[in-house]
Amino acid sequence: MEKHEAKSRIDQLRELLNEYGHHYYVLDKPIVSDAEYDQLMQELVSLEEKHPELITDDSPTVRVGGEPLPFFNKVQHDVPMLSLGNAFNEEDLRDFDRRVKQGLNEAEPTYSCELKIDGLAVSLKYEQGKFIRGATRGDGSVGEDITQNLKTIRSIPLRLKEEVTLEVRGEAFMPKRSFEKLNEAKEAAGEEKFANPRNAAAGSLRQLDPKIAAKRNLDLFLYSLGRIENDQITSHHQALNYIQDLGLKINQESRHCRNIDEVIEYVKSWVEKRPDLPYEIDGIVIKVDELDQQITLGFTAKSPRWAIAYKFPAEEVVTKLIGIDLNVGRTGVVTPTAILEPVTVAGTTVKRASLHNEDLIREKDIKIGDSVVVKKAGDIIPEVVNVLLELRTGEEQDFHMPTQCPECESELVRLEGEVALRCINPKCPAQIREGLTHFVSRNAMNIDGLGERVIAQLFAEGLVEDVADLYKLKREQLLQLERMGEKSVDNLLSAIEATKENSLEKLLFGLGIRFVGAKAAKTLAMHFETIEALQLADYETLKAVNEIGEKMANSIVNYFEQEEVIELINELNELGVSMTYKGPKLPSAEDVQESPFLGKTVVLTGKLAQLTRDEAKEKIEALGGKITGSVSKKTDLVIVGEDAGSKLAKAQELGITVWSEEQFIEETAN
Incomplete structure (x- = not known):
């Protein structure tokens, strides 16, 4: 050519x-x-x-993603990126409204309300419609140039629909599904997981290698104009519409409110609906809508007088850190865990909290005996927020990570590029126990009645040394164990026997191949259908499979080349464990093209009677559909089961197509 x-x-x-x-x-x-x-x-x-x-x-x-960068350059923002004042309750919001009215000589303002995305604030600059630079907020005046990483976010247009010069501000974030997938991969690799999507997004955009950011499936919503010459825009909600018309992505849940009562109603509605979103939010941003009124109100030294952030309450409690335990995971990573005086946080009793690694302990200056503030990260995982230094008595003790494995006394190592200390002894008892626990877990072989306590007993008695030994257990051996009666033993043996019929993906995930999480195991099982075919696959064949990257392909090849692995697979096969995929086959290209779900956004709600939620989700995604957790104007189809509630009502209100479970099954029968 x-x-x-x-x-x-x-x-x-x-x-x-x-x-x-x-x-x-x-x-x-x-x-x-x-x-x-x-x-x-x-x-x-x-x-x-x-x-x-x-x-x-x-x-x-x-x-x-391009070539790795040696460092990030500093960037001066054209207009400072100021932080917002906070409101924590209705009274704070009404105080804000009173201050605004006072600043406007009692004029009645209207407000623009937006979801406060829990991510990383960024600024994008376009010249003549072309994206030329992206930066972090930094200290508000100077940020870091992360242009190459931001270019990997596919919702950011590299060229606008008009040749305008402007600066826009927004929030880069990691959707919940991307976060779960990333942490699954980290867990499979024996690496430390991210505590929450915000940290994951920030960590991804501050990678010097843009190729890493490109793999993280980040997204971004724009929420304001930094600077532009356009006299036609007189309000914030007009600015948002203009941003959207240029091809930039805004959040569709924003609302123009006529008064503070409507603002409070909006805030309260999102306190309830927050869990249904496919991304994390940590509050609501309220802005005076008219730009002239914003100018009149002006700024304090730190924040605009015309905007405030309502923060969702995150319950924090104070307790005493009475010790630090060390846990050796199945990949050898040694993780410190805070032992706490029991305390109730967000409705549950918390006795332990993750300390992640030695660097975090040093950074927060944590000592044994400290009074500490504890909260649940993302309302789920207990974590130590900070130490109350003013309550120290002088009797607190420093903590130092050991140089030897607390289980097998092998020397601990810190691999290049890793924060965690790791035991690399493959015969380490803790790693074997954790590997057995992983094998029987719900997403793996799912053996009912085989929890950590029973696994520890079996290992301590010398009854199991690898996963194949689980299928050799005898009734009389189990009856000798503490708290194992005849009924419990019979149930356990039946549960073990039943897992021999599991589909291949359960076994693949249970084997604990590095980098292979539950989703990747399913992908591999669907593609190769038998473990023999997977064992014979070379690096290039594996890498050609959708969602199987270089690291995972190498890991799989290396895993199945090990002599002990070959012996284990053969032994499991002889014991009757299924080596075959038994789930739905991959649809053909013709099936996908003719699918009623192709390119459609689908919401599942209510209790399904004939399918599990995961089975329905897999069918839809395999046939080209996209599952989201909330109903909006962008939703194409809602599938309802029993006791469908607010999502069904909203779908009917918006005129969205609604299917019953029976209709869904009929449409996917062929």
Whole structure:
């Protein structure tokens, strides 16, 4: 192909891919299949490789991430990115309203309310419609240039629909599904998990290697204009509409409120609806809507007088840290855990809290005997927030991580690039116990009655040394164990026997192959169908499977090359454990193209009678649909089971198509 022909085709491909990407990542309304998009992208990559002189820095191909950076440059913001004052209750909101009215000489303001996304504040700068720079908030005046990482977020357009010069502010975040997938991968790799999506998003965007950020599936909502010359925009809600018209992504849940009573109603509604969102929020941002009134109100030294952030309450309690335990995981990572005087947090009794690693203990200056503030991170995981230094008596004791494994006394090592200390002795009793516990867990072989206590007993008595030994247990052996009666033993043996019929993905996840989480195990099982076919797969074959990356492919190859693994698989096979995938087959390309779910956003609500929620979700996703947790104007279809509540009511209010479970099963029967 001649150069002028290549340039013409490259321009055409970029225009198509930008349009398709906007519909998929910004509007959530795909207009082509993933396969067609990928085919066009591959054609563009190929043409750019042949004609590197035609590559531009706003080509869709930059989304995969460029070369690693040595450091982040500092960036001066055109307009300072100030923080907001906080409100914690209705009284605070009414006080804010009174201050606003006083500043406006008792004029009645209207307000714009938006969800406060729990992520990383960023600024995007466009010149003549082209994305030229992205930066973190930093100290408000100076941030870090993270342009290359932000380019990997596919909802950020590299070129706007108009050739305007402007700066926009927003919040980069990690959706809940991306966060769960990332932590599954970290757990499978024996790495420390992120505490919450906010930390995961911030950590991803501050990676010096943009390719890492590209794999994290981040997203972004824009919430304000930093600077622009446009006299037609007179209110904040007009500014949001303008941002959206340019092709930028805004949050669709914002609301224009006529008075503070409507603001309070909006806030209260999201306290209840918050868990249904596919991303984390930690409050509501309230802004005076009219821009002239914002100018009149002005700023304090730290924050605008015309805006405030209502923060959802996060319960924090004070207790005493009475000790630090060390836990050796199945991959050898040694994790410190705070032992606390029992305290009630968010409705449950908390006795232990994760301290993650030695660096965190030093950073927070934690000592044994300290009075500490504890909360549940993300309302789930107990964590130590900080130490109350003013309550120290001088009797507190420093904590130092050991140099030897607390289980087998092997020397602990810190692998390059890792924070955690790790025991690398494959015969470490703790790793064997944890591996057995993982094998019997719910997402793996799911053996009822085999919890940590029983596993510890079996191991201590020498009855099990690897997972194959579980299938050799005898009734008389189990009856000798403490608190194991005849009925319990019979139930346990029946549960073990039943797992021999499990589908292959359960076994694959249970084996604990590094980097292979539950979802990857399902993908591998569906693709190869037998463990023999998977064992024979080479690196290139594995890497060609959707969602199987380089690290995972290498790990799988290395795992199945080990002599002891080959012996274990053969032994499990001889013991009658299924080595075959038994779930639904991958739909053909023709099935996907004819699917009623292709490109559709679907919500499941209510209790399904004939399918589990996961089974229904898998069917829809396999046939090209996208599952979300809340009903909005962007929802195409709602599938309802028994006792469907507010989501059904909202779907009916918005005129969205509603199917019963029976209708769903009928549509997917073929």
